[in-house]
Amino acid sequence: MDLSKIFIKNACPAKMGGQAVLEGIMMKGEKKIALAVRAPGGEIVLDVEDAKLQSKWMKIPLIRGVVAFIGSLVTGTKILMKSADILEEYDDEPGEAGRFESWINDKLGSKRAWNLMMYLSMILALAFTIGVFIILPTGVVNLIGLVTDSVFWLNFAEGAVRIGLFVLYVWGISFMGEIKRVFQFHGAEHKTIHCFENGLALTPENCRQFPTLHPRCGTSFLMFVFIIAFALHFLLGWPNLFLRILSRLLLLPVIAGLSYELLRWAGRSDNIVVKVLSLPGLYLQKITTKEPDDSQLEVAIAAIHAVQAETDAAESELRTAASAGKTGAQGEADGAGAEPQEASGEAAGETQIEANRTVSELRAEQTGELCE
Numbered sequence: 001m002d003l004s005k006i007f008i009k010n011a012c013p014a015k016m017g018g019q020a021v022l023e024g025i026m027m028k029g030e031k032k033i034a035l036a037v038r039a040p041g042g043e044i045v046l047d048v049e050d051a052k053l054q055s056k057w058m059k060i061p062l063i064r065g066v067v068a069f070i071g072s073l074v075t076g077t078k079i080l081m082k083s084a085d086i087l088e089e090y091d092d093e094p095g096e097a098g099r100f101e102s103w104i105n106d107k108l109g110s111k112r113a114w115n116l117m118m119y120l121s122m123i124l125a126l127a128f129t130i131g132v133f134i135i136l137p138t139g140v141v142n143l144i145g146l147v148t149d150s151v152f153w154l155n156f157a158e159g160a161v162r163i164g165l166f167v168l169y170v171w172g173i174s175f176m177g178e179i180k181r182v183f184q185f186h187g188a189e190h191k192t193i194h195c196f197e198n199g200l201a202l203t204p205e206n207c208r209q210f211p212t213l214h215p216r217c218g219t220s221f222l223m224f225v226f227i228i229a230f231a232l233h234f235l236l237g238w239p240n241l242f243l244r245i246l247s248r249l250l251l252l253p254v255i256a257g258l259s260y261e262l263l264r265w266a267g268r269s270d271n272i273v274v275k276v277l278s279l280p281g282l283y284l285q286k287i288t289t290k291e292p293d294d295s296q297l298e299v300a301i302a303a304i305h306a307v308q309a310e311t312d313a314a315e316s317e318l319r320t321a322a323s324a325g326k327t328g329a330q331g332e333a334d335g336a337g338a339e340p341q342e343a344s345g346e347a348a349g350e351t352q353i354e355a356n357r358t359v360s361e362l363r364a365e366q367t368g369e370l371c372e
Contacts, residue, residue, distance in 0.1 A: 001282065006213050007270035011197045013216070016307060018193065018300075019076055020186035021083035022178070027189075027303040028075070030054075034306035036299045037083050039090035044302045047082065048309075065260025066253045072218070077122050081114070130249070132169070137162040138244045151238045159230035166226060170287050180290060185299065187212035188292035190285075192300035202301045204294040212289035215266050215274075219288045220281025224259035227280065 019026045024037030035047040058064040104113040141158040194210035
């Protein structure tokens with residue numbers, strides 16, 4: 001794994017995050033949330049809404065991790081359901097509503113029924129996660145207590161089983177057709193954000209040269225959660241099964257807060273410590289991201305454009321100026337007698353990335369601030 005292509009030097013981290021959904025991508029900026037979906041007919045359908053004002057809790061370390069996690073869960077479920085609705089709406093042969101869905105719509109109305117289904121989906125997802133990745137591992141390892149009473153090995157076994165179950169689960173669903181498509185859109189999201197953060201014009205050709213892995217991915221956040229939980233659980237010893245389950249649940253907000261702070265740090269830094277800590281999440285991203293095709297990159301580009309349309313135009317101009325400035329400098333060098341050389345596709349891509357890394361410098365000149 002070439003970490004220099006993932007932790008790209010002097011790239012300007014964007015205040016933007018995304019999520020792959022059914023046949024599309026959601027991008028969330030400071031002011032807008034955009035959902036771009038490739039409809040069955042081939043057109044890209046956009047749904048743009050205002051982002052909620054940032055909570056005051058998001059300024060408090062550790063607590064903001066819990067707030068961000070809950071917000072992401074709610075927004076993610078809502079966007080996923082909305083993408084399914086768009087696909088159904090634009091389908092030439094939409095399926096008929098089931099009996100339960102029809103009954104709920106008749107009793108509550110379509111809007112309330114939709115909200116009910118969203119919250120039920122969240123509750124089921126949380127129940128599945130708690131049951132499979134919290135209760136099951138500690139329950140299974142409880143049997144090992146018949147063999148050893150070593151607190152260290154019991155906690156170690158629980159952590160190993162938990163991480164193993166999660167990796168096997170993600171690996172298993174990656175073979176499902178629809179999930180594989182979602183993972184391709186996940187890769188498109190990362191490539192497009194890399195392209196944007198490096199000041200290149202958002203085109204499929206430019207996006208294609210970047211990796212599908214990104215240091216600020218939610219997959220890395222999940223791995224941080226498992227690793228931090230692995231460490232913290234050692235501090236609690238090995239009480240009885242009920243107390244273990246209770247302690248694991250009560251520690252979740254603490255683990256989420258620490259994981260969020262670690263992810264923020266990893267997104268802003270590229271030192272050796274960050275790279276080592278990020279490796280588990282990056283390797284997991286090799287499963288949760290797949291190489292996208294150009295049609296999927298176009299969807300990701302449309303989502304970013306929709307988010308940026310009403311955000312800070314000055315920053316977009318800085319990125320364009322960075323690209324134009326480097327292009328002009330290159331043109332002068334060529335005009336001075338430099339002999340053009342043919343480069344391989346990979347080498348040419350690396351040259352183009354290097355030629356567009358002055359965004360943070362231009363921002364510092366015009367605003368007096370360095371790109372975070």
